[in-house]
Amino acid sequence: PVVANASQAPDKITIVAIPDDSADNMRQFFGLIARHIEDATGIPTEYVHVENYAATVTALATGRAQLAWFGAVTTAQAYLMMGDELEVVAARDIDKEFISYFIANADAGIPPVNDLAELAELVQGKNRTFTFGSKSSTSSHLMPRSFFADQSGQRPEQVFRTVAYSGSHDVVLQKVANGEFHLGALGQPPYDRASDELKAKAPIIYTTPKFTNYCFATRKSLGQETIDQIHAALLGLHESDEGRQALDYLKSEGFVDADMSEWMGYVELLKSGVDIGN
Amino acid sequence: MDANSPPPSPAPPAPPVFRLQGVGKRFGHQWVLREIGFEIAAGERVAIIGPSGAGKTTLFRLLCAVLPADAGQIEVFGQPCAGLRGRKLKRMRRDIGVLYQSDNLIPQLRVVHNVLMGRLGRWSLPRALISLLWPQDLPAARAALERVELADRLWAMPGELSGGQQQRVALARLLVQQPRVMLADEPVSQLDIRLGREIIELLSSIATTLGNTLLVNLHTLELLQGHFQRVLALKDGRLFWQGPPAGLNRELLRELYGTEYQALYLEESADVR
Amino acid sequence: MDANSPPPSPAPPAPPVFRLQGVGKRFGHQWVLREIGFEIAAGERVAIIGPSGAGKTTLFRLLCAVLPADAGQIEVFGQPCAGLRGRKLKRMRRDIGVLYQSDNLIPQLRVVHNVLMGRLGRWSLPRALISLLWPQDLPAARAALERVELADRLWAMPGELSGGQQQRVALARLLVQQPRVMLADEPVSQLDIRLGREIIELLSSIATTLGNTLLVNLHTLELLQGHFQRVLALKDGRLFWQGPPAGLNRELLRELYGTEYQALYLEESADVR
Amino acid sequence: MSADQLADNTSGSPRTAAGDKFPNPSPLPEKRPWGPWAAIFTIAVLLVAAFTSAEWDFTALTDPDQRRLALGRMGAWLAAFAAPDFSAEFLRHCWALTLQTLSAAVIGTGLAVVAAILLAMGSARAVSVGEEELTGWHRLFPLRSPTALLCSLCRIIQDILRAVPDFVWAVILVAVIGLGPMTGALALALNITGILAKVYSELWDSVDERRYEQVRVAGGGRLAVLFYGIGPLAARSVQSFTLMRAECAIRNAAVIGAVGGGGLGADIWYQIQFGAWDKVTTLLLFTLALTLSADLLSNFIRRQLRSDPNHPRAARHQSVAWQLARSYIGVGAALAVAVWSFWFMGWGDNAPPGQQARNFLLPALELLSGEAWQHIAFFERMLRPDLEPAFVLTVIQSASVPLAMALVGTLLGVLAAAMLSYPHSFSFMWESHQFTGEAAPWWLKLPRRLQMVLARLTGLISRGVPEVMWAFLFIAFFGPGLLAGTVAIAIHSAGVLVRVFSESIDNIPYRRFEQSFSGSRPTCFGLVAVPTAWRDWLTYAFFQFESNVRTAVVLGIVGAGGLGFQFSFNFEWFRFEKAATYLLMIIALTVIIDRTSRLLRFSRV
Ligand SMILES: Nc1ncnc2c1ncn2[C@@H]1O[C@H](COP(=O)(O)OP(=O)(O)OP(=O)(O)O)[C@@H](O)[C@H]1O
Ligand SMILES: Nc1ncnc2c1ncn2[C@@H]1O[C@H](COP(=O)(O)OP(=O)(O)OP(=O)(O)O)[C@@H](O)[C@H]1O
Ligand SMILES: [Mg+2]
Numbered sequence A: 001p002v003v004a005n006a007s008q009a010p011d012k013i014t015i016v017a018i019p020d021d022s023a024d025n026m027r028q029f030f031g032l033i034a035r036h037i038e039d040a041t042g043i044p045t046e047y048v049h050v051e052n053y054a055a056t057v058t059a060l061a062t063g064r065a066q067l068a069w070f071g072a073v074t075t076a077q078a079y080l081m082m083g084d085e086l087e088v089v090a091a092r093d094i095d096k097e098f099i100s101y102f103i104a105n106a107d108a109g110i111p112p113v114n115d116l117a118e119l120a121e122l123v124q125g126k127n128r129t130f131t132f133g134s135k136s137s138t139s140s141h142l143m144p145r146s147f148f149a150d151q152s153g154q155r156p157e158q159v160f161r162t163v164a165y166s167g168s169h170d171v172v173l174q175k176v177a178n179g180e181f182h183l184g185a186l187g188q189p190p191y192d193r194a195s196d197e198l199k200a201k202a203p204i205i206y207t208t209p210k211f212t213n214y215c216f217a218t219r220k221s222l223g224q225e226t227i228d229q230i231h232a233a234l235l236g237l238h239e240s241d242e243g244r245q246a247l248d249y250l251k252s253e254g255f256v257d258a259d260m261s262e263w264m265g266y267v268e269l270l271k272s273g274v275d276i277g278n
Numbered sequence B, C: 001m002d003a004n005s006p007p008p009s010p011a012p013p014a015p016p017v018f019r020l021q022g023v024g025k026r027f028g029h030q031w032v033l034r035e036i037g038f039e040i041a042a043g044e045r046v047a048i049i050g051p052s053g054a055g056k057t058t059l060f061r062l063l064c065a066v067l068p069a070d071a072g073q074i075e076v077f078g079q080p081c082a083g084l085r086g087r088k089l090k091r092m093r094r095d096i097g098v099l100y101q102s103d104n105l106i107p108q109l110r111v112v113h114n115v116l117m118g119r120l121g122r123w124s125l126p127r128a129l130i131s132l133l134w135p136q137d138l139p140a141a142r143a144a145l146e147r148v149e150l151a152d153r154l155w156a157m158p159g160e161l162s163g164g165q166q167q168r169v170a171l172a173r174l175l176v177q178q179p180r181v182m183l184a185d186e187p188v189s190q191l192d193i194r195l196g197r198e199i200i201e202l203l204s205s206i207a208t209t210l211g212n213t214l215l216v217n218l219h220t221l222e223l224l225q226g227h228f229q230r231v232l233a234l235k236d237g238r239l240f241w242q243g244p245p246a247g248l249n250r251e252l253l254r255e256l257y258g259t260e261y262q263a264l265y266l267e268e269s270a271d272v273r
Numbered sequence D: 001m002s003a004d005q006l007a008d009n010t011s012g013s014p015r016t017a018a019g020d021k022f023p024n025p026s027p028l029p030e031k032r033p034w035g036p037w038a039a040i041f042t043i044a045v046l047l048v049a050a051f052t053s054a055e056w057d058f059t060a061l062t063d064p065d066q067r068r069l070a071l072g073r074m075g076a077w078l079a080a081f082a083a084p085d086f087s088a089e090f091l092r093h094c095w096a097l098t099l100q101t102l103s104a105a106v107i108g109t110g111l112a113v114v115a116a117i118l119l120a121m122g123s124a125r126a127v128s129v130g131e132e133e134l135t136g137w138h139r140l141f142p143l144r145s146p147t148a149l150l151c152s153l154c155r156i157i158q159d160i161l162r163a164v165p166d167f168v169w170a171v172i173l174v175a176v177i178g179l180g181p182m183t184g185a186l187a188l189a190l191n192i193t194g195i196l197a198k199v200y201s202e203l204w205d206s207v208d209e210r211r212y213e214q215v216r217v218a219g220g221g222r223l224a225v226l227f228y229g230i231g232p233l234a235a236r237s238v239q240s241f242t243l244m245r246a247e248c249a250i251r252n253a254a255v256i257g258a259v260g261g262g263g264l265g266a267d268i269w270y271q272i273q274f275g276a277w278d279k280v281t282t283l284l285l286f287t288l289a290l291t292l293s294a295d296l297l298s299n300f301i302r303r304q305l306r307s308d309p310n311h312p313r314a315a316r317h318q319s320v321a322w323q324l325a326r327s328y329i330g331v332g333a334a335l336a337v338a339v340w341s342f343w344f345m346g347w348g349d350n351a352p353p354g355q356q357a358r359n360f361l362l363p364a365l366e367l368l369s370g371e372a373w374q375h376i377a378f379f380e381r382m383l384r385p386d387l388e389p390a391f392v393l394t395v396i397q398s399a400s401v402p403l404a405m406a407l408v409g410t411l412l413g414v415l416a417a418a419m420l421s422y423p424h425s426f427s428f429m430w431e432s433h434q435f436t437g438e439a440a441p442w443w444l445k446l447p448r449r450l451q452m453v454l455a456r457l458t459g460l461i462s463r464g465v466p467e468v469m470w471a472f473l474f475i476a477f478f479g480p481g482l483l484a485g486t487v488a489i490a491i492h493s494a495g496v497l498v499r500v501f502s503e504s505i506d507n508i509p510y511r512r513f514e515q516s517f518s519g520s521r522p523t524c525f526g527l528v529a530v531p532t533a534w535r536d537w538l539t540y541a542f543f544q545f546e547s548n549v550r551t552a553v554v555l556g557i558v559g560a561g562g563l564g565f566q567f568s569f570n571f572e573w574f575r576f577e578k579a580a581t582y583l584l585m586i587i588a589l590t591v592i593i594d595r596t597s598r599l600l601r602f603s604r605v
């Protein structure tokens, strides 16, 4: 971990975010947040869209970006790389109680289940196909996978004929609705945003327990003063017009305080070498 | 020998194999052949001579209709060769066998395949392709190679052969093809005198026995005697002279090959004749 | 003519240009050259004859050290050429000019670059590269092409030239190179008799005036007379005979070229001598 | 007679020599070549292995009910594409992306070409080692001479360069020079360098030594031999492949976007991920249009550089000056594109969406400061692969699926490309009269030209549509699994290969065809053109096989896992030790395939 020695205000803030929604949306709404922060802190701020999870972590860890929108897993990864240099500034209200859905194609004849052990029993040996979203995602891969393993005692690969990674939440929904895959897992907000027609074709069969998810993270070397400014700006997001638009998109009422300790569970999970499907 | 080569039918007067009238060919703005006109009858054996760059090779390319003439008219087997296509073209190609001056062989194919290429005009595409894996008509290839003294090189690659051997392989291909007309562009240039003589003898004896027509480009004038009925001399893209080999004399040659011409041998042999 | 070509120094007895002892070469299991041994003194003009496939080209490739010998020893300019590498090899190559039997030119390079390739041994690498963009030493190239009557083809592509013209371009390269030894593999095979004679005369006059050594592979025996001091005859990969051109007689030739040998001309010309 | 005396005096008297030392086996054993049969046998064995080692599910093909359902799904999926998004705003967006892609891809390819030529000089045996007295298998030992060692080193470097996926280079470069399109372009350049250097060196090595012996003999050193002999002789194939790679880079340079640039390839990938099929269609149309113009431009450049005097256009040639000028025009056109790209990246209106335009060339300067390199330490754990035996076994096992898929997919692709390259070839469809002597009337020419246009469109679409899209399409049909992935790989490979295959045929001088034309164009194609181009075909096919083995994304999408997928998976999860093990395996496979392909040049197929 790099020691923070020069804690003067940066002359520029670059925001990156993990790519878990369509690029256009993200550019638009994170652009709004960037403008809000720029107005609040007086430091030129820019959102750079990066289409790779590892690149976002690397960018923050090596000081190429100053503020990053991470999922739970990426936060833990960044922590593993940066140690205490990483500081969580804020999270959405919903991030403290995030949920994922297991969905199934309506024609596949899979009823809602109470827990995933039941699901595993139901599909065992039936040649069912299953898709996660992106392999690096928390809510469309890691958490559904670990809930599945905890509850059924089996890996998804042992139960389903095929376990694929379609790339993102939206594609999971589309593919399951089309019947190309029988089942899939995805996070809550993308499912809620989708059209009713799609939802009808791919109903929820199981909702996971709550878990912590996204947050804004930054580097300590930015200096406490700047971090406080950003913190204030984020918490006051709902006060500006553009902030409200962004919050609307993020399906949130507003940002709240958050601390790295709330993500340490994931760090432990990663350190324990959790199964990620290989 | 081959069912496909029709016997020379005596009944109607066979059309001349080639008839050229005022033929010209240019590359870019440069006319390399001008006002060429001659006829070649079936079964004739003709030699073409001329200095380097006179247009001999180009003339051959016109005769086998791969180059279109830019002026005049060429008839092959009595048909104008301008509008040929499809089956007719194929038949004509089969009947005209050409031995080129260089690059006769496909370097990536073994000798046997190169020789059997002479059969392509007769084979269907599938058979030709199978032949690449399992040579069809191997005896014919072997026989032809034997005639050019290369029977043991059936499976060699062209790159493993000496210059003269390569030229002989190309000759074997011509033998396998059994065309009605044979055009040979300097077939003996890289061969030693004995082999050169024998190849010319081979060509002309085949031509005589089968009644084939033979056109040969030659630089070695002493091979003219006895094997050819007529000589065409090209100079600077024009038909400079034609006549029987005996008609070649010192002045003619001097004029043909340039004024500085001073070849000892020719003066002597012209005297000998 | 060129400052780089050293004048023949008379003081110490110059080592022989080539000295071969028990040289053999094989391809696969086949020995194509066996027990070749001879010496060639500086300034000598030697012709090599032999039937097609005798190993003449292979011998030349051994002499210019592109092929290693599989047996025996070759010395070039008094140095064994087996372990030559890098700069020494380059210096040796610069002094040996070779004219190949075929594929002398790089078809993708214009005539001028092909000719200037003769300078590669003298030029530094940057100059050689610049020359590809902006030909260096253009006058030399032009002069050489003039001597082979092709001055107007400086900028042509090799493919535009007739067979004989291509061979002449390769000859121009040799002239530009001005080596101490010239090896020419059938330089006149595709040329008409006048041009062939003139090229041989050109080569041998250059050799005489500059004191160069000249080795030529020939199939046209009548060109031997007057231009060469010695003849080496190869047969089946062995040195069959060596001696002055006058020593060639009918029996010898018959034995050299095979028993069926029946060339009319040679019998006649042998009588003439 | 004096002659007889002389004859007796000669050292090696011919008549007595027994030749014990030089025994010639006589008569020559007639050795019918077994190479082709061995090749066919090997391929058959490999095919059987591929079909037994992995689970293939053909039910969608065999079961009529399933087939109907599958067709329905495929139809629905295709229908999703029928309504492209043509809103003015999106079109403007696409246009901006097009320029960015073009600039970044051209910069990437341009840098790669320069680097690859240098690297290939090291890794081509003919150039770096040059003349050798050793023959046969002795030539396989890298320690035989310093230059041979250098050669092996360069080969390893280029293998690593292309075995490491471009996004990994990009992530590493982010640490060094930060985010932006230039980072993507450089990452692209690194990857393409590996690709080009491999193919260049192989093309150079496959030129027959006899053909440039003359340059050696003229006294040229190894580099002079390259520039006067090997280079010109291989120039056409090298040109074709370079232009093909440039086209590929323009088309699917998703990596530029991965690290904060913008571009068509990246955007398609985003839109695919989020299922915005209407936008995907529009973007694809733009890509195809761009590809088509790149194709036309590269044809133009090729034609200017092509110096075949028997070519009809050359026959109409004007003055010498004009002829000479043509090659400068060709080079000039290429240079102009390159200069524009640099200008655009530096000073043009080059903002990726949502960012301000700025000089993206500047960050690259950081490469020169030692400081930036410190961040590389970030990836130090990559140097400590996880070598626990059980895990290594897993890694090795995970190679079987990609190998099986790549084998079947590449074979199908090569087959399709070989069939398609006949109608695809310009020389056989458009200008065949130049060497057949045929006088084809318009009603004969028209269908041929139509065939060619159709074949080219087929090729264009099958390589222009990303593999991932094909995978999605065939998942809709076959369901997720090996089959869908394999067919996707086959179609994409066919599209890529058909272009280089048919170009290597168009590169053969017409004189060659003319001399061997026997009346039927297909026969001439099969027996003259294909054997002549065969070595180049092999090079390209092996290269395609190699890159298909590495394909990761498709494998992940069809749920087949495999090496490349696991590698990127572990890398993205920052499990560098495990990733490193997978990477070693990928590199090993790459090296094995590469060396096999080079070994095959010794044999004559
Ligand atoms: N494609 C071409 N473009 C331009 N000029 C050409 C082309 N082909 C041939 N020529 C020129 O046409 C002339 C005749 O060439 P051709 O090959 O017919 O000569 P040739 O009589 O066969 O000579 P040789 O005995 O040397 O083979 C030569 O001057 C040659 O340079
Ligand atoms: N690379 C090779 N591999 C195998 N055999 C070869 C190879 N090169 C030459 N040979 C054989 O060596 C013998 C001598 O060839 P070489 O080229 O030296 O003959 P040559 O005397 O020049 O004949 P020509 O007068 O026909 O050119 C020939 O039988 C030839 O087939
Ligand atoms: Mg000619």
Ligand SMILES: [Mg+2]
Pocket: B162, B163, B164, C056, C057, C058, C101, C185
């Ligand atoms: Mg020879």
